[in-house]
Amino acid sequence: MYRLFEIPHGFWIALTIMVCLKPNYSTSNQKLAQRFIGTCIGACIAAALVALVRVPSEMLLLLAVFGFIGFCYYQRNYRVFVMFIVPFSLLLNSMATPGQWEIALLRVGCTLLGCLLSLLAVRFLWPEWERERLPKRLAKAIAANRDYLRRVLAGYEGQESSINGIHKVYKAMSLANADVASAFQSLMDEPKGQRGDAERWDALITYNQQLADCITALSAHIPLMVRERRNLPRLERFARTIDNVLYQIEEALLEGKQAQEVSGLVENLQELQMTLQSLIAERLSWQRAEHMQTQAMSARRQALKDLVPMMLVLDEIAQYTTGMWNTVKIGIQ
Numbered sequence: 001m002y003r004l005f006e007i008p009h010g011f012w013i014a015l016t017i018m019v020c021l022k023p024n025y026s027t028s029n030q031k032l033a034q035r036f037i038g039t040c041i042g043a044c045i046a047a048a049l050v051a052l053v054r055v056p057s058e059m060l061l062l063l064a065v066f067g068f069i070g071f072c073y074y075q076r077n078y079r080v081f082v083m084f085i086v087p088f089s090l091l092l093n094s095m096a097t098p099g100q101w102e103i104a105l106l107r108v109g110c111t112l113l114g115c116l117l118s119l120l121a122v123r124f125l126w127p128e129w130e131r132e133r134l135p136k137r138l139a140k141a142i143a144a145n146r147d148y149l150r151r152v153l154a155g156y157e158g159q160e161s162s163i164n165g166i167h168k169v170y171k172a173m174s175l176a177n178a179d180v181a182s183a184f185q186s187l188m189d190e191p192k193g194q195r196g197d198a199e200r201w202d203a204l205i206t207y208n209q210q211l212a213d214c215i216t217a218l219s220a221h222i223p224l225m226v227r228e229r230r231n232l233p234r235l236e237r238f239a240r241t242i243d244n245v246l247y248q249i250e251e252a253l254l255e256g257k258q259a260q261e262v263s264g265l266v267e268n269l270q271e272l273q274m275t276l277q278s279l280i281a282e283r284l285s286w287q288r289a290e291h292m293q294t295q296a297m298s299a300r301r302q303a304l305k306d307l308v309p310m311m312l313v314l315d316e317i318a319q320y321t322t323g324m325w326n327t328v329k330i331g332i333q
Helices: 011-020 025-052 056-072 078-094 103-124 130-156 160-189 198-219 222-231 235-255 265-291 297-332
Strands: none
Touching (some): 025 078, 025 103, 056 078, 078 103, 130 222, 198 297
């Protein structure tokens, strides 16, 4: 295009497209905005300097300053990088032709044209919309939560290897949840007609994050439960049930299964709730029995006081898992 219309320095158009065009709409849009704003500010600075500074030694000093500051911000803030690298390139060009400040306007025009062409390309040339990528990323985050919960509950059973590996699994879970949150933000930056059922994704991601927070709260009770695990004989059954439910949700997201293809989930969730009720009933029975013994009653009361929040967290895990499944089921149907 710039050769056809003989646009001076038209390679800036191609350079803008090459640097800013990304695989998805939101990332490209963000990069283009940063480049255009940075170019406009940098061009204004450059126009003033090119018009005022004519001494080569002063230009060289300015080149060194702008080049140094610009590349310091290259990895940290792309807009600031462009703000300094544009004056750098325009001052470098003015070394041969001092005083031609009009080149700054040409730079802004070429950048604007490159941005417009990039927007057209990312909007119409086989765009990769976030709604197509979100199910896989959300399923990965759910899998990370499932693994995290499995490790925490295994730690309740006193498995030393699981206790030692919880921190590593926690980091993987945090990264996966941060990734899916970033993906949803990118979804909301896309055109409204390309977002799909954004409310459904928002609900699923919120439930998933709440589930992660509950598991983290649950991990705080591991030292107590290692000592008292004999009083929670059904915890393993609870772990298997919730693991199965989360796995079925992953499969529904990844493969788009219909509700009847994941039969048994409702029954599993009902069993999960019954298991929780049984666990709480066992603890209350244990409390009444301990009241018969006056010795060491205060220690037992403290143990029960510590266990009650843990039971509430288990109940919240069941609720959030149920909410996720209902949201998936409604979305598929």
